[in-house]
Amino acid sequence: MELKEIERLAEREYPNTVKWRRHFHIYPELSFQEVQTPGYIAQFLRELGLDVREGVGGRGVVGKLIVDESLPTVALRADFDALPIQDEKEASYKSTVPGVMHACGHDAHTAIVMTAAKILTEQKDTLKGNVVFIFQHAEEVDPGGAIQMIRDGCLDGVDAIFGQHVSSSLDVGTIGVRYGIATAMPDDFTVTINGRGSHASKPHVAIDPVAAAISFCNQMQYIVTRRSDPMENVVLSITMFNGGTQHNVIPDKVVVGGTIRTFNQETQAVMIAELNRCLKGLAAITGITYDLDYLRGYPPVVNEETTTRMVHELASKASKVTDVKLLSPELGGEDFSYYLQRVKGTFFNTGVRNPNFKADYPHHHSKFDIDEHGMINAVSLLVGAVYNYCEEAEHES
DSSP: OOHHHHHHHHHHTHHHHHHHHHHHHOOOTTTOSHHHHHHHHHHHHTTTTEEOOOOOOOEEEEEEEEEEEESSSSEEEEEEBBSOOOOOOOOOOOOSSSSOOSSSOOOOOHHHHHHHHHHHHHHHGGGSSEEEEESSSOOSSSOOOOHHHHTTEEEETTTTEEEEEEEEEEEEEEEEEOOOOBBOOOEEEEEEEOOOOOEOOOOOSSBBBHHHHHHHHHHHHHHHHSSSSSSOOOOOOOEEEEESEEEOOOOOOOOEEEEEEEESSHHHHHHHHHHHHHHHHHHHHHOEEEEEEOOOOOHHHHEOOHHHHHHHHHHOTTTTOOOOEEOBBBOOOTTTTHHHHHSSSEEEEEEBBGGGGGGOTTOOOOTTOOOTHHHHHHHHHHHHHHHHHHHHHHOOO
């Protein structure tokens, strides 16, 4: 099918895409707590006549459009979990769940792949391959839903996979592609620094965990600037510092948490080793003890070249795409990486920023929103990628 016709169908379905996206935005569910969302998706896929599995890897949903088992099979993936953030924007589709909202665009991702499923199912007589629609739970929280769904067979028989993420860093009409490494390894750490409390007027009889924790935070920044290779990208952010309840009491412990993000295992290993060395030195100097909980995050997303070029070329021809950007790797994490460790594929970005719609807040912000017109481009490129991959596979055979 020609891209022009695919775009026409994506525009025709746009009201449905908006309707589904806003439904999920109104009724968000947190990672590993998704109940209504996967049920809604599964019912929709069954109404399309697809072969549907629920509870895949826990809470995931998989729908299969089988044209001929002997033909190539392409997967499209969406994630559907929300975040523990209070929705503070003014919109008719504002979250109705206190303290929970779709602040990263997963509601749009789900609506986009639902729309692609509707279009491809209606046009199945023109398909030269099969399509698997993967709706994934729990992308936001390690260990993430992707690895669980893969273990439960969501990629069985799949030859290639395509995914996308809406981006408030790109103007609506822009598509961002990356060749090769696209995201970092987002590790998390929590350190409990144990001391001995006392009255604040007598610090000499205490082992002060607050002072030790402050020193730890400062030393960790030194590691970034003086121990890691300056030619290698690395981010260390302290995001939690919790301890004490009163002005006149030195507490017994302080809990410090944060994230370390790197692109390769060598730099990751340096940061982990230096973190441990820092804590051991701190214990020797101050007398504190500590407990370290270190969680290695998702591996980096590594986009395969031929499928990335396929999306790149499609975007360059799409009538509603005004700009195609070659993006540098970013230090965010994404468990789409696990799919790409099993099959070839690519993960691209869809621009949805538009200040005129107040859709210019960053991801994970309490007022995050999107210009929904950007979803038309995402639908068109995902559907187009299915057609192009299957047609190229046919030519190669």
